[in-house]
Amino acid sequence: HKPSAPMATAEERLEMIRLAIADDSELSVSDRELRRGGRSYTVDTLRAIAADSPQAELYLLLGADSLADLPNWKAAAEICRLAIPAVVRRPEAPEPDPSILRPLVSDTRLREIHDAVVAMPEQDVSSSEIRARIAAGDPWRHFVPEAVASYIAKRGLYRS
Numbered sequence: 484h485k486p487s488a489p490m491a492t493a494e495e496r497l498e499m500i501r502l503a504i505a506d507d508s509e510l511s512v513s514d515r516e517l518r519r520g521g522r523s524y525t526v527d528t529l530r531a532i533a534a535d536s537p538q539a540e541l542y543l544l545l546g547a548d549s550l551a552d553l554p555n556w557k558a559a560a561e562i563c564r565l566a567i568p569a570v571v572r573r574p575e576a577p578e579p580d581p582s583i584l585r586p587l588v589s590d591t592r593l594r595e596i597h598d599a600v601v602a603m604p605e606q607d608v609s610s611s612e613i614r615a616r617i618a619a620g621d622p623w624r625h626f627v628p629e630a631v632a633s634y635i636a637k638r639g640l641y642r643s
Contacts, residue, residue: 490641491640491641495634495640497514497517498634499635505630516528526561529561529562530565541567542567544571545568547572550579559587564588567592568581569596569599569601570600571600581593581600617640
């Protein structure tokens with residue numbers, strides 16, 4: 484869904500996630516979408532995770548901008564059944580409005596989605612802006628963990 488620009492490969496993005504969470508034993512990363520190959524849809528990933536862990540309560544972390552587009556995703560109602568969309572308000576986005584999902588979910592699920600809005604400090608930077616800063620040669624390293632910054636620099640990622 485991103486416009487064309489200097490991008491990292493899927494394998495490079497996966498490695499950056501591994502580096503970013505390496506010091507947090509509570510987090511893990513999965514390569515199931517890469518192993519599956521082909522076009523990847525959120526609903527397919529959620530189906531696989533739910534099948535592997537049927538007792539787990541799943542959450543799908545989304546920016547408010549993605550929430551607004553969620554009704555247009557493949558099998559959006561099933562996505563909302565398999566996982567609770569947990570919405571983070573981004574600085575440039577309007578306040579999250581889960582009511583956009585009302586045609587897809589029950590009133591109970593809509594309350595769960597509303598209650599799952601993520602309270603976190605707003606970051607006044609986006610991944611798109613970080614990539615643009617790298618391409619322009621502007622300061623960017625302070626926005627990402629040092630291990631990720633080193634990886635990006637060493638590989639020459641996101642340079643025009």
